[in-house]
Amino acid sequence: MVGDGELKEELFALRDRLGLEEHVLFPGAKNYQELPSYYGLAGAFVHASTTEQWGLVVNEAMAAGLPVVVSKRCGCAPDLVVPGSNGLLFDPDDVNSIASAMVEIADGAHRLRAMGRNSQAIVGQWSLTRFAESLNKAVEAAMRTPAPLPGLIDRLLLWMLRER
Numbered sequence: 001m002v003g004d005g006e007l008k009e010e011l012f013a014l015r016d017r018l019g020l021e022e023h024v025l026f027p028g029a030k031n032y033q034e035l036p037s038y039y040g041l042a043g044a045f046v047h048a049s050t051t052e053q054w055g056l057v058v059n060e061a062m063a064a065g066l067p068v069v070v071s072k073r074c075g076c077a078p079d080l081v082v083p084g085s086n087g088l089l090f091d092p093d094d095v096n097s098i099a100s101a102m103v104e105i106a107d108g109a110h111r112l113r114a115m116g117r118n119s120q121a122i123v124g125q126w127s128l129t130r131f132a133e134s135l136n137k138a139v140e141a142a143m144r145t146p147a148p149l150p151g152l153i154d155r156l157l158l159w160m161l162r163e164r
Contacts, residue, residue, distance in 0.1 A: 002038050004029040039064035043112060044105045049074050050092045062086065062123035067115035069101045080126075084110075086118035 001011065001024065008026070015024045030038060039045070045061035046069040055074040062068060062080060068087035070077050081087045088104060091097040104110065150158065 001026050002028075002030055002035070035060065036064065039066060042066055044069060044087075046098075046102060047071060047074055048090075048092055048098060052076075059123050059126065062119035065116035065120050067105060067110065067112050068119060069098075069105055071098075080122055082118070082122065086115050086122055 012026065015021060015026075027038070039061055042061075042064075043066075045058070045064075045066040047055055047058050047061075049055060049071045050073055052071070052074040055070070055076045058068055058070055058074065058076050058080055068081060070081050070087060070089055071092040072089050073092055077089055081089055083089055088101040090101040105112070
């Protein structure tokens with residue numbers, strides 16, 4: 001488990017209580033240059049966020065050719081995870097949901113290499129060119145849209161701020 005956080009001590013204790021010291025390692029937080037080595041050692045990537053605007057680390061794991069197990073609350077989940085094709089989704093508030101997804105990935109029923117290749121193909125569609133084209137479309141749409149007129153409450157708030 002790469003990373004660091006406020007639950008670190010609880011996770012260490014749980015790992016030790018379950019006798020998983022040889023199977024679950026905690027190398028701590030790693031800098032960006034070190035991450036590719038850890039992706040290369042992994043068989044799959046799990047992102048168990050309860051709130052995440054996007055989750056760029058999922059893009060990175062997919063680019064490294066990993067199957068992904070991602071929280072449904074992660075912003076990238078609907079765009080990047082195709083359940084059964086390149087990974088699985090789970091409800092982060094449901095322990096059974098994440099446990100089932102992790103067991104499903106770990107039990108070998110899925111073809112992990114094929115899922116990893118699918119991850120690379122999916123994330124490969126999210127290029128700088130696509131970003132630039134989408135940003136340009138968003139700017140053009142904003143420029144075509146007339147600025148909304150402030151409503152009564154907005155005008156009242158603006159007046160009150162001006163009179164301070």
